[in-house]
Amino acid sequence: MLQRYLQPKNRCILCFIFITCIFLFGKVEAQNLDDHQWKHRLLVIKTNTEGQDLYTQQIEEFEGEENEFEERKIKVFYVVNSSYSLSADEKASIDWEHPLLFDKRMDFEVVLIGLDGGVKLRESTFLSKKDLYDKIDSMPMRRTELRDKNVH
Numbered sequence: 001m002l003q004r005y006l007q008p009k010n011r012c013i014l015c016f017i018f019i020t021c022i023f024l025f026g027k028v029e030a031q032n033l034d035d036h037q038w039k040h041r042l043l044v045i046k047t048n049t050e051g052q053d054l055y056t057q058q059i060e061e062f063e064g065e066e067n068e069f070e071e072r073k074i075k076v077f078y079v080v081n082s083s084y085s086l087s088a089d090e091k092a093s094i095d096w097e098h099p100l101l102f103d104k105r106m107d108f109e110v111v112l113i114g115l116d117g118g119v120k121l122r123e124s125t126f127l128s129k130k131d132l133y134d135k136i137d138s139m140p141m142r143r144t145e146l147r148d149k150n151v152h
Helices: 008-025 053-061 066-071 129-137 140-151
Strands: 041-047 074-080 083-085 108-113 119-123
Touching: 041 053, 053 108, 066 074, 108 129, 119 129, 129 140
Parallel strands: 041 074
Antiparallel strands: 041 108, 074 083, 108 119
């Protein structure tokens, strides 16, 4: 019975099914930005070159800001080439499926995606935490969050 499945015609079909499964299930870990809509503001720090100076400086700027990020519902993605991690200490290893989010000509970018899923800020230079917080705190949804927090 196994001989019948291993005939040339059937081998092609089995190979096709195998390759299709790899494509369908091989990127299970890839991040779907829509999963974060209305839950998180996404801060994506991206470089094409591992160890790039601006990328390293940007990561250092946001070290120790966990409380401020949590307060503002910020989730950070560290993207190197076409892979990402959720921690600056981890090597980027999960496929990033959103290449259109970035300008491929830029070696470094910081992109802020709002709760609504829209791009709110795009920088190709260093972004200070003050500038980031000022930008977020000036957004209508954030002002509503702050007003509601002060009422309760």
